[in-house]
Amino acid sequence: MVEFVSMENDVNIKDISFINNIKSMAVIGPSKKRDFFFLRNHAENFKGDLYAIHPTVKEIPGFDQRKIFTSVKNIPGDIDFVFIAVPPSQILEVMNDCTEKGVKLASIFTAEFSDSGMKEGLELEKELIKRAQDKVRILGPNGMGLYYPKLGIAWRPKFPSTPGKIGFIAQSGGICNIAIYATQELGINFSKVFSFGNGADLDFVDLLYFLSNDSETDIILCYIEGIKEKRGDDLKKVLAQNKKPIIVLKGGKTKTGIIAAKTHTASISGEDRTWKAIFKQYNLIEVDTLEQLLFAARLIDYYGLFDLKNIAVFSISGGYGVILVDLICAQGMNVPPFSPEIQKKLNSKFFTLGTSSKNPLDVSAQIYHSKIMREIIDLALSDRNIDALIMDLPSWYFNIDFHIKKDNTFEPNMIECLSLGHEHKKPIFPIIQRVNCPNDRARISRKLAERKVPIFGDPLEFMTLISKISKYSKKRI
Amino acid sequence: MVEFVSMENDVNIKDISFINNIKSMAVIGPSKKRDFFFLRNHAENFKGDLYAIHPTVKEIPGFDQRKIFTSVKNIPGDIDFVFIAVPPSQILEVMNDCTEKGVKLASIFTAEFSDSGMKEGLELEKELIKRAQDKVRILGPNGMGLYYPKLGIAWRPKFPSTPGKIGFIAQSGGICNIAIYATQELGINFSKVFSFGNGADLDFVDLLYFLSNDSETDIILCYIEGIKEKRGDDLKKVLAQNKKPIIVLKGGKTKTGIIAAKTHTASISGEDRTWKAIFKQYNLIEVDTLEQLLFAARLIDYYGLFDLKNIAVFSISGGYGVILVDLICAQGMNVPPFSPEIQKKLNSKFFTLGTSSKNPLDVSAQIYHSKIMREIIDLALSDRNIDALIMDLPSWYFNIDFHIKKDNTFEPNMIECLSLGHEHKKPIFPIIQRVNCPNDRARISRKLAERKVPIFGDPLEFMTLISKISKYSKKRI
Numbered sequence: 001m002v003e004f005v006s007m008e009n010d011v012n013i014k015d016i017s018f019i020n021n022i023k024s025m026a027v028i029g030p031s032k033k034r035d036f037f038f039l040r041n042h043a044e045n046f047k048g049d050l051y052a053i054h055p056t057v058k059e060i061p062g063f064d065q066r067k068i069f070t071s072v073k074n075i076p077g078d079i080d081f082v083f084i085a086v087p088p089s090q091i092l093e094v095m096n097d098c099t100e101k102g103v104k105l106a107s108i109f110t111a112e113f114s115d116s117g118m119k120e121g122l123e124l125e126k127e128l129i130k131r132a133q134d135k136v137r138i139l140g141p142n143g144m145g146l147y148y149p150k151l152g153i154a155w156r157p158k159f160p161s162t163p164g165k166i167g168f169i170a171q172s173g174g175i176c177n178i179a180i181y182a183t184q185e186l187g188i189n190f191s192k193v194f195s196f197g198n199g200a201d202l203d204f205v206d207l208l209y210f211l212s213n214d215s216e217t218d219i220i221l222c223y224i225e226g227i228k229e230k231r232g233d234d235l236k237k238v239l240a241q242n243k244k245p246i247i248v249l250k251g252g253k254t255k256t257g258i259i260a261a262k263t264h265t266a267s268i269s270g271e272d273r274t275w276k277a278i279f280k281q282y283n284l285i286e287v288d289t290l291e292q293l294l295f296a297a298r299l300i301d302y303y304g305l306f307d308l309k310n311i312a313v314f315s316i317s318g319g320y321g322v323i324l325v326d327l328i329c330a331q332g333m334n335v336p337p338f339s340p341e342i343q344k345k346l347n348s349k350f351f352t353l354g355t356s357s358k359n360p361l362d363v364s365a366q367i368y369h370s371k372i373m374r375e376i377i378d379l380a381l382s383d384r385n386i387d388a389l390i391m392d393l394p395s396w397y398f399n400i401d402f403h404i405k406k407d408n409t410f411e412p413n414m415i416e417c418l419s420l421g422h423e424h425k426k427p428i429f430p431i432i433q434r435v436n437c438p439n440d441r442a443r444i445s446r447k448l449a450e451r452k453v454p455i456f457g458d459p460l461e462f463m464t465l466i467s468k469i470s471k472y473s474k475k476r477i
Numbered sequence: 478m479v480e481f482v483s484m485e486n487d488v489n490i491k492d493i494s495f496i497n498n499i500k501s502m503a504v505i506g507p508s509k510k511r512d513f514f515f516l517r518n519h520a521e522n523f524k525g526d527l528y529a530i531h532p533t534v535k536e537i538p539g540f541d542q543r544k545i546f547t548s549v550k551n552i553p554g555d556i557d558f559v560f561i562a563v564p565p566s567q568i569l570e571v572m573n574d575c576t577e578k579g580v581k582l583a584s585i586f587t588a589e590f591s592d593s594g595m596k597e598g599l600e601l602e603k604e605l606i607k608r609a610q611d612k613v614r615i616l617g618p619n620g621m622g623l624y625y626p627k628l629g630i631a632w633r634p635k636f637p638s639t640p641g642k643i644g645f646i647a648q649s650g651g652i653c654n655i656a657i658y659a660t661q662e663l664g665i666n667f668s669k670v671f672s673f674g675n676g677a678d679l680d681f682v683d684l685l686y687f688l689s690n691d692s693e694t695d696i697i698l699c700y701i702e703g704i705k706e707k708r709g710d711d712l713k714k715v716l717a718q719n720k721k722p723i724i725v726l727k728g729g730k731t732k733t734g735i736i737a738a739k740t741h742t743a744s745i746s747g748e749d750r751t752w753k754a755i756f757k758q759y760n761l762i763e764v765d766t767l768e769q770l771l772f773a774a775r776l777i778d779y780y781g782l783f784d785l786k787n788i789a790v791f792s793i794s795g796g797y798g799v800i801l802v803d804l805i806c807a808q809g810m811n812v813p814p815f816s817p818e819i820q821k822k823l824n825s826k827f828f829t830l831g832t833s834s835k836n837p838l839d840v841s842a843q844i845y846h847s848k849i850m851r852e853i854i855d856l857a858l859s860d861r862n863i864d865a866l867i868m869d870l871p872s873w874y875f876n877i878d879f880h881i882k883k884d885n886t887f888e889p890n891m892i893e894c895l896s897l898g899h900e901h902k903k904p905i906f907p908i909i910q911r912v913n914c915p916n917d918r919a920r921i922s923r924k925l926a927e928r929k930v931p932i933f934g935d936p937l938e939f940m941t942l943i944s945k946i947s948k949y950s951k952k953r954i
Contacts, residue, residue: 034881034882035881035882037881111830111831112830115831142831157878157879158878158879158913170796171796172794172795172796172797173794174792174793174794174795174796174797174841175794175796175797177794177871178794178797178871178910178912181871181873181912181913182910182911182912182913184912184913185911185912185913185915223796225796225799249800251796251799251800251803252799252803253803253807254802254803254806254807255806256802256806256811256812257799257800257802257803257806260798260799260802260812260837261799263795263833263835263839264795264796264798264799264833264839288800288803288804288807288937289800289804289935289936289937290797290800291910291934291935291936291937292937315651316651317649317650317651317652317654317655318649318651318740318741319647319648319649319651319652319700319702319728319741320649320651320652320655320767321737321741322702322728322729322734322737322738322741323726323728323765323766323767325731325733325734325737326728326729326730326731326734326765327765327766329731329732329733329734330730330731330765334733335733335737353588353589354588354592354619356740356741358740360737362740362741364651394654394655394658396658401634401635402634402635404511404512404514405511405512433655433659433768434659434662435655435658435659435661435662436635436658436659436661436662438662438915438919442915457768458766458768458938459766459768460765460766460768460769460937460938461935461937
């Protein structure tokens with residue numbers, strides 16, 4: 001029988017809390033032609049017992065022969081999770097086996113169901129759900145299913161194995177692939193990612209409720225093209241009980257985008273203003289690109305929630321500082337003067353011509369005095385008029401070949417400087433421009449990610465996001 | 478005597494056309510303490526005769542001893558250009574020497590003139606101009622002067638030595654440093670860059686006129702914080718005669734930004750709406766960040782001018798394709814259906830489940846059939862309803878370790894695909910997301926730069942720019 005989680009106002013949610021305890025899994029139908037791709041990917045990191053189900057294959061190079069079976073029914077122990085990649089013609093029989101075996105969750109990669117737009121596909125999907133008897137919960141069909149690094153569940157090769165606190169729900173598997181592969185560059189990690197394809201059983205509302213109540217998830221990301229109309233009220237109820245920040249990327253906002261979304265996942269996007277109203281009412285953070293979705297998640301993951309009004313600017317180039325001031329003010333934030341006692345102390349730290357100790361700070365060539373930079377940033381952040389600091393620090397400064405006097409203390413000192421935000425509980429947003437020295441930038445990026453300092457390459461990558469996160473935080477308090 | 482270029486309506490412009498023929502230069506006052514920084518930097522690439530002028534130093538390691546003099550007057554031949562970095566107290570004497578020697582152009586790095594905000598500095602600047610007698614043209618003081626890769630004039634180490642067709646004018650030296658060091662990553666090159674500091678002699682209007690008439694420059698970039706009020710009419714006259722695309726970044730647009738600009742270069746920014754009106758009247762392309770300034774320059778440098786209305790989208794992830802459609806339509810462009818005969822041909826090229834042959838194209842896993850991708854892109858661009866193609870191609874596809882079947886032909890075939898824009902004279906904008914594989918991305922970026930294909934990491938890096946460039950081109954025709 002289907003389990004309904006009891007919620008106020010009788011919202012219907014399918015319970016999948018069992019997934020945090022998946023101990024065994026099987027890949028059903030790994031393709032020999034594709035060198036058992038999905039089996040090998042799961043074998044990379046899966047921490048429990050992994051089985052391969054194939055009607056004819058007896059041997060898979062590098063895979064324990066004793067773990068190959070012709071049916072999931074023949075596996076001696078329990079099977080919690082299956083990843084199914086059989087042709088549509090075999091799906092019903094496979095599902096019968098799963099139901100009989102007591103499988104709890106099935107990811108169905110197989111396509112050509114309702115996504116085909118054909119009557120046969122739609123009927124096959126209905127029959128599939130019927131065979132699952134509400135005993136087997138289904139992700140898909142036509143989806144990539146579940147990425148769960150803590151347990152090593154990963155549908156593609158080289159997916160990171162480090163768990164984080166960010167959850168992500170998307171119909172599109174391609175979007176998930178980009179997001180998951182991007183985490184290494186960004187220095188973030190996912191708790192769980194769901195690619196639910198046609199959403200024939202588990203849908204956006206179920207998965208959102210799950211992440212909203214999942215102790216392993218602090219931040220929720222969504223890419224959504226649409227939901228079934230009948231689920232609108234359930235969605236609102238789930239949003240009403242949610243306490244976590246939800247960052248949402250809505251696909252199908254414009255007239256042509258709505259048509260494209262329909263072609264993609266047969267989603268009915270609905271009016272953008274309806275979505276906008278829901279996002280506003282339940283205080284969701286809406287972004288415009290996948291990159292913004294990930295950048296916003298990183299900001300909250302690293303700094304927690306923040307509500308920023310007054311920003312200190314720290315620039316090596318006075319001109320770049322002026323541009324930053326314009327961008328900050330255009331977002332409705334301020335670049336105020338420092339308070340008198342802080343200003344006085346700051347004045348004493350500037351001794352090079354062409355610098356400015358006022359906000360925006362212009363340190364110019366004095367940047368190489370990295371110990372003094374630490375004092376300057378520390379002072380700026382200790383000003384109670386200041387909520388955060390944005391700085392410009394091009395990557396060549398981290399390449400010793402560009403130094404006039406080779407100074408090995410510059411890099412560790414600057415890493416300390418950039419980490420000061422956490423001491424003051426005020427975010428620092430360093431823009432380390434992509435100029436020459438990509439390897440030096442990558443090294444600094446890694447070092448700063450370890451200290452939970454997010455770097456950017458371009459102010460437009462985060463400027464609107466800090467304003468959106470501030471609005472969210474303010475409304476939340 | 479000062480030479481005025483004759484222009485309609487008597488605009489006063491100082492002629493510096495001689496700089497294209499600089500054959501000899503001297504660095505006056507290279508600092509021993511800083512290991513003769515500016516001398517060494519110019520020695521890296523300067524193609525003519527380079528001299529060092531120092532009152533006491535007789536030897537500079539690695540520098541021809543016979544080219545060290547105590548005064549510019551003692552150099553046997555002509556000196557076209559000097560880079561001056563002496564203390565303010567010595568500047569007048571040095572300028573006397575330059576005038577006497579017949580030096581044509583002086584870059585004055587020395588600060589503490591009008592930029593100091595002090596009466597003494599202002600008077601020193603006036604006296605400096607007087608001593609130059611309109612015989613020596615001055616860049617600065619308080620500027621970095623001239624970067625001219627064709628002749629090897631470069632104020633910092635490792636400035637690229639390859640000349641391009643993009644000119645850049647900025648007061649701020651720091652902005653110029655970032656821009657010049659960024660060219661390698663971006664795959665663009667400058668013709669000339671001017672950092673004119675206080676603009677005591679040559680100012681924004683003079684330099685803009687120069688680049689506007691410089692045969693080595695096709696595209697003009699400007700970072701401007703303000704100009705002297707009396708030069709407003711001259712600026713308009715220069716803009717009226719200009720035929721080249723000018724991309725402008727205005728510093729000091731907001732109230733606080735205006736104050737910051739004044740602190741930075743004593744510039745009077747003026748009302749933003751006054752500037753906006755000028756930019757509109759003379760059809761300048763205004764951008765909001767230094768990164769956009771460079772990205773816009775690259776777009777025009779690679780593809781020439783374009784006016785785009787109808788865009789084909791090519792995506793590996795249907796979801797990413799939907800997002801792109803929304804972004805494109807939000808800019809007022811369309812993602813229209815292909816014309817019937819092209820659509821018919823396209824249909825025959827798609828054979829994998831989960832793909833879509835309509836616009837937005839969703840190739841999904843079929844991407845690995847790279848020869849067919851070439852045919853698909855070729856067909857899409859041959860549609861006369863289509864002006865350009867935007868595509869999403871995450872960087873891991875260029876790493877063979879991520880291939881199911883290791884395919885060495887994928888990379889060369891995709892390079893061919895991405896270069897098809899030039900064959901059709903329709904731009905292709907590939908988004909190669911920064912996901913894992915940074916080295917593969919860097920390699921592809923270099924290969925594509927050789928073929929003048931600009932890659933981006935994020936759609937927001939170029940989406941507004943292609944719309945702005947289109948508006949410029951349309952108004953221009």
